[in-house]
Amino acid sequence: MARLSWNRYGKSRVRLVKVRRPRGTMTTGAPGVNDVPHEIVDLTIDVQLEGAFERVYVDGDNSQCVATDTMKNTVYAFARQEAIDHVELFANRLAAHFLETPAVSRVRISAVEHRWDRVSVDGRPHPHAFAQPGGEQWTAVVSRDARSTTIVSGVTNLVVLKTTDSAFSGFPRDHFTTLAETEDRILATSVTASWTYRPGTTDFAARDRIRRALVETFAAHQSRSVQQTLYAMGEAALAACSDVTDITLELPNRHHVLVDLKPFGLDNPNEIFVATDQPFGLIEATIRRSRP
């Protein structure tokens, strides 16, 4: 009574971040060696296959049904082997591969490329720190009663990423600890900052200086932890504007997980990552100006 008249299946929203490091650069995190510019490619990829899959649908016979998990693996393995100079060519290379699958008659590879602009530090493009046009906004909150007025300004959705100069090691290990130590990882976050002006402040154009201090410190910091970088950013913001009495920073740690490519006979020298949304670390602190 019924028949399969059209079908398509595949894996959607495969998140891929590739860090391209020019030949000869090191990734040790040691000062001075990271001055050759890194490049970052940040993609969300969908793989979709059409073909003669009636037996899968009608009979529950999976012998032709390539697992969508395999598609995901293929994307990461190819990403290690391809330059990805143009997303179109990478997508086409994937399409050609999947078209060789038995039963497949048509392949559709969709890619969304997330933009990253190189951060400027002292007017020069930074070699390995990036910002994303991801909905950044200024904020301001005025609270006022009969006796006092408090003005808190800030910035939110300021998305930044650095491809090196970030480590996390030396942390305590208990019965539930499995995380490996690392001396070189991607550090990505969406900064929310809010700072309090001392009463009587009138120079609210200072927000540009504070934002610049936050971004430049994020870029330049040799990070031992998100916490340490947060503190350095807060210190820099206080230094950038003497009218600010304290600053609160919220830094979600948008984990980039190194893909294990060994099952496919490939190494992964800090190059191919999965960008994850959740769970995420969330680091929050208030840095206050000390009274002299």
Added chain:
Amino acid sequence: MARLSWNRYGKSRVRLVKVRRPRGTMTTGAPGVNDVPHEIVDLTIDVQLEGAFERVYVDGDNSQCVATDTMKNTVYAFARQEAIDHVELFANRLAAHFLETPAVSRVRISAVEHRWDRVSVDGRPHPHAFAQPGGEQWTAVVSRDARSTTIVSGVTNLVVLKTTDSAFSGFPRDHFTTLAETEDRILATSVTASWTYRPGTTDFAARDRIRRALVETFAAHQSRSVQQTLYAMGEAALAACSDVTDITLELPNRHHVLVDLKPFGLDNPNEIFVATDQPFGLIEATIRRSRP
């Protein structure tokens, strides 16, 4: 010049699904054995710690800095050991644990519990199929030109889950395949369905019957794959309303990944899962009524 005046850190959005299976039930997927009701607990948990972490922030000394990854692991390990009859007691148990961490002075555990209602089949609550009040909506599209009118109705965001009677095995293995075969997994999806009425149809109240056929077939099906379940759902919809000429179904496979608890000395008999948002499998097909 600056000092740390407040700090908090932790892991946010830890996704935890626990399937409670009454003592003595089996999970083989064989017909008849799955009639003892399963229960599902679906939580998103945030762990937040406050304490004397100055050395982490100021000195980059991580010796007291429990990794947020360890917090996540702890949630999953505790979930295996606790009944989670009330989310409040589970959160409190976690809070007590983390309060024992050196340097920690205050713990905050936040939990969001996602509601799942048991699906009704033939007026009785189903033992292991659930639906979620997650924004379900009816849809209708009328396309009309001088010669013809096409009416397509549907339902979207119909979120359903079954805790057993779903397998995926026998699929081809190539160089990029790492997925294990499984005879018993969670199957969760957000159904989008749209069906075309034959010209002249007037009984648009049929959508209730079609929706019921979709949900009840999802619940009852012994699934070899999402594809096979999709096809069975489509067949049932066509059987439920003779005015429908074809139905298109989109079933994203919202993967529930079994957590590896072995590092913590625990087994995981299909009980503790991570609910993941992306990547997801996406299965789409059109089932058409055959001309007799």
Added chain:
Amino acid sequence: MARLSWNRYGKSRVRLVKVRRPRGTMTTGAPGVNDVPHEIVDLTIDVQLEGAFERVYVDGDNSQCVATDTMKNTVYAFARQEAIDHVELFANRLAAHFLETPAVSRVRISAVEHRWDRVSVDGRPHPHAFAQPGGEQWTAVVSRDARSTTIVSGVTNLVVLKTTDSAFSGFPRDHFTTLAETEDRILATSVTASWTYRPGTTDFAARDRIRRALVETFAAHQSRSVQQTLYAMGEAALAACSDVTDITLELPNRHHVLVDLKPFGLDNPNEIFVATDQPFGLIEATIRRSRP
């Protein structure tokens, strides 16, 4: 060198709420007269037209270009005149109308129908209060330090609406006041509630009773303002569970604006509304149990 090879235009996301009141019912808000069940139809409609619009695109000649604002008006005017028993028939009626527009060769009307379930009060369906399966979730927050533990539970995204028994009048009028007084309006909100249990509480199943008290009070209340309804809901929650010391409620006022149909020669006896997302009123308060 270039030519228009395809075009389509229209109005998207026209939000329409129609309240159907059986013949003979009154809408005065007086107790007792509102016992005949109301029905609610809640739609988001897209109108899309294709046709011979080259002169609009190429020459900037708008003489055939029906304004998308006119399409929106047409939807509201038709909604007053049609029963909307089935969204498919309403969409088809709109399609037939727009197909008569000069230059138009094809019309596509898409509708999303937002589900509203009738609220149960004392086990009976309420005549004019509704709830929406819109992502409702339970919440719990445990805060713990060396000396004390605080447990706050709640519910969020509990979307409810009543079609009558809500007024707002007698408010002060200043230089900036333009709002008309009303004795009968739609009241719609997405309840977020969180309540604190006294130390030592163990009966966390009370959340079901509290939720029921909130919903039933919302349904039954003769509302003079969102504030008054909030207070009544809070009182009812405290009465429903003696372990609760206080409850905080956040009630965004999701305004439903009566459409002015006079330009089209139609009246609008509290029947056709625009559901708006923003701006919204936001009413928040904490109700605390008094010491006897």
Added chain:
Amino acid sequence: MARLSWNRYGKSRVRLVKVRRPRGTMTTGAPGVNDVPHEIVDLTIDVQLEGAFERVYVDGDNSQCVATDTMKNTVYAFARQEAIDHVELFANRLAAHFLETPAVSRVRISAVEHRWDRVSVDGRPHPHAFAQPGGEQWTAVVSRDARSTTIVSGVTNLVVLKTTDSAFSGFPRDHFTTLAETEDRILATSVTASWTYRPGTTDFAARDRIRRALVETFAAHQSRSVQQTLYAMGEAALAACSDVTDITLELPNRHHVLVDLKPFGLDNPNEIFVATDQPFGLIEATIRRSRP
């Protein structure tokens, strides 16, 4: 048994766009007169009041309950009278005003300022065209079967706005038309463009040229309608890259509605707008290269 222990209420998400036009400039849309740079301030404002409102909550007595609608009106009226050089000062001015309300003891004004960067045309900042860092992404779709490969690239979420040089008039008026004609309005949209490359194309870096053509044409065009601007943008894209055979553009018309300030004794010379999300006009078309 219960008492109100804390309360706060107000209006949330008041959307305000102010166009600042330097003294002496005209807004006629005539070529040449619009070369003095405009400035744009784009805010979302929340007003929140605390105070002695027990009688509103407990007794349903609204005599002190300033309508949240009045708060919204006040924001727009003040926006006409204030320069809004710094959002902090504008928020503080509003706070001072609302603190004078009887019963109010504390005011909180929150503002989110949406960033707009001036568009560059020929390397120079444009006087009245702006772009927003709102999540812009590149897209690519490769479709491949045994016989052919199609490569479609694009850009999405490219948010642009111009404060003048946009008109909409001369459209047909029927029974349902109420829209006024305008020779000068804000034109704002989020561009989604996708273009097809001819087979054999290898220069995928062309996307930068195409994006620039889209943005610069949007900025420079004397718009009679969104349709006409769309067509001009498509033509420019085809001219920018000879490898492109066709381009499809989707331009949602993000309406900016002029606020009626007459009730408050104020004029509104194209200066104070409400930015609206829905409904929106949606204009879509494909522009194809003609064969010579």
